[in-house]
Amino acid sequence: MNIADFTAANLTRATGAGLDPHEFQRVTADLTSVDDWEQAFMRAARRHLARAEQAASPISAGEHYQVAARWFHIATLAPHADQAPADTEAAAEADAAMGRALRLLEPGARRLDGPAFAGWLRGPADAPATVVVVPGLDSGKEEFHAVTSALLRRGLAVFTMDGPGQGALAATTTVRPDYHQVIGQVVDALGVDRVGLVGLSLGGYYVAESAVHEPRVAAVATVSGPFRLDWEALPPPVRDILTRRAGGTRAARDFADRVDLSALAPRITCPLLVVDGGRDVIPGVTNGEPLARLAPHGEYLPVPYGDHLLGNARADWLPTAADWVSGALA
Known part of the structure; x- marks a missing residue:
């Protein structure tokens, strides 16, 4: 490029x-x-x-x-x-x-670190609920400040994190498809009984997968998250990034093969909001509409002119999503 x-x-x-x-x-x-x-x-x-x-x-x-x-x-x-x-x-x-x-x-912000995560807990100590913001393939806790700020303004505590292969941990860890193991560590460190999850880009897969396996997940929102990946169809730049973050081509292919919510979506029992941009078209990536359709309590918010992560259409989804998360955790 x-x-x-x-x-x-x-x-x-x-x-x-x-x-x-x-x-x-x-x-x-x-x-x-x-x-x-x-x-x-x-x-x-x-x-x-x-x-x-x-x-x-x-x-x-x-x-x-x-x-x-x-x-x-x-x-x-x-x-x-x-x-x-x-x-x-x-x-x-x-x-x-x-x-x-x-x-x-x-x-008052607190740094929390664990074997597979690092991040900052922000917001009031007596917040009614805590939300974990989960980044994607090559994103990290420094990127999604607008999402974090919107949630903080609604009185929630927010933990912004890097996980395996992300941000500050990219040099020493690699991506893993069983992200619920990481979320479990995070919830333990937070010391709360339930959390909401907001996942962006590949983080959308991570939080949906976590909702199936981690019973303390009470609500989930995905933004530009993949429903499934097809390694052969992914464009070379995406394959290159995934190869670096996975630690090699074989590991990257295996990881991509695991990113498939077809069997998991019907098992997501908590409230789920799926946000997609209509201009977010990446070969080899199936967007989130099937996730919203197959999940028992899924809701779909499409923005026709939104691009990947909908940075060009924030007013069309961020206030709505932040209100939704706050309401779902109330």
């Missing part, structure tokens, strides 16, 4: 993650190759780190650290020809910057 196509493909994802569209345009305007993406975005992130160090108030410093974390995360989206996690430094920097931001802006 040339740099113009790669930039266009990631525009709404980057701006949806909180990057200023004008700054995004300035940073990408002079790029001549996708090989330059990571370093250019890390330089932009470090400019925000410098602003944080020079800020006149802790609030301004925290806001700059927050923006830096997002730039570092989007830096990790660059494709790499080798199989090594070349984005390890950027992911670690994103994790560190997010930690600095929360210590300044939300001193």
Whole structure:
């Protein structure tokens, strides 16, 4: 993929993650190759780190650290020809910057780590319910700030996490299809009796799979989640990412073969909301409509002009989804 196509493909994802569209345009305007993406975005992130160090108030410093974390995360989206996690430094920097931001802006935020997860618990200690935000194949806890903020505004506690093969754990772990094992560890660490799950992109599969096997899951929402994957039909960039995150081609193929909710969907007994964008068309990926149709309590929210993750149509689904999650957990 040339740099113009790669930039266009990631525009709404980057701006949806909180990057200023004008700054995004300035940073990408002079790029001549996708090989330059990571370093250019890390330089932009470090400019925000410098602003944080020079800020006149802790609030301004925290806001700059927050923006830096997002730039570092989007830096990790660059494709790499080798199989090594070349984005390890950027992911670690994103994790560190997010930690600095929360210590300044939300001193009550708690860091929780386990064998297969790492993340931040935010929100009131007496929240009526807790929601876990689960990222996708190459996303992480720094990306979905708008979803997190919408849930926090509704009085919920929110745990934003990296799991196996994601974010800060991408360098030391690989993706796993039995994600309910991870969610079980998370719920244990949270110390609650029930949770809601919001899964984005591949995270949509993770949370649907978890709803079947983890009895403490009380409600689930998926956003651009796959119903099933077909390895042979997946475009090369997606296969390359999955190969890196799985630790090899054979493991990636095996993982893709496991991503199939056909038999699991009818066993999801909790409330389920499935959000899809009509312009989210990726070869080899079956979108979520069958999941909503087959689940006993499934609801379907399609947005005809929404792209993958619906960063171009947030007003059409995010308030509705956040209200739905809050209501389902009430």
